[in-house]
Amino acid sequence: MWTSFAGVKVPAADEGPRNNRYQSVPTGYARTGAGAALAAISATIRMSVADDNTWPRVVGTLVAPSAARDQWSVNRVQLSITQPVPKDKAPRVIGYTVESFTPDKATVGIVTRQSDDSMTKTTATVRWVVSGDWLLELPAVDNTTNRVQALDTPPAGMIRLPESN
Incomplete structure (x- = not known):
């Protein structure tokens, strides 16, 4: 299913979110590849398009504390x-890839049209x-690695x- 946040559709499923699904900072994702992907997609979209009043709550709840989060917040202000x-x-998420997964860390490719x-x-x-x-x-x-890359076709193995x- 899909919810809407600031004009962008965000996917939701049995793997999450289980809490506050229709609010600005949903939480409660399964400790699986699909749960990690849904959490990554949701947090990335929400921090990218949250309005001036909402972004501090989004980033404070959905983004891990770090120097990078602090710098992002300084820039966002x-x-x-x-x-x-x-x-x-509005961009549309069409799928995702799980680049790597352990029960403690996952890297996901979010494919967007x-x-x-x-x-x-x-x-x-x-x-x-x-906190779970x-x-x-x-x-x-x-980090100078570009996290966004242009694609001509969906990647192999895209869900x-x-x-x-």
Whole structure:
């Protein structure tokens, strides 16, 4: 199933979220590859499009504490988002790949169809925390690796998500 957050559709399933599914900071993902992928997709979308009033709660709840999270927050405060993403501009998640998985850490490729019909894959890492959920782990501040890559075709092994309505 799909929920909507700030104009962007976010996938949900039996693997999560189990808590606050229709609110800005849903939690409660299964400790599986699918649970990790859903948590990574949700946190990545939410931190990317949350408005000025919502982003601190999103980042504080769904992103692992780190110097990278602190730096991201400093940068985010310098811009303003007050409106949801217009429907005709919203990216659509079409699937994901599980690049690596252990019960404590997973790296996921989030495959997205952009509004101009191009396709991208965003790499996201989540870590299982003591409180019993996956948190998005932002790359180190000095990391120069591009987490987003353009795609011509969906990657082999992509787990396709159903179309959102």
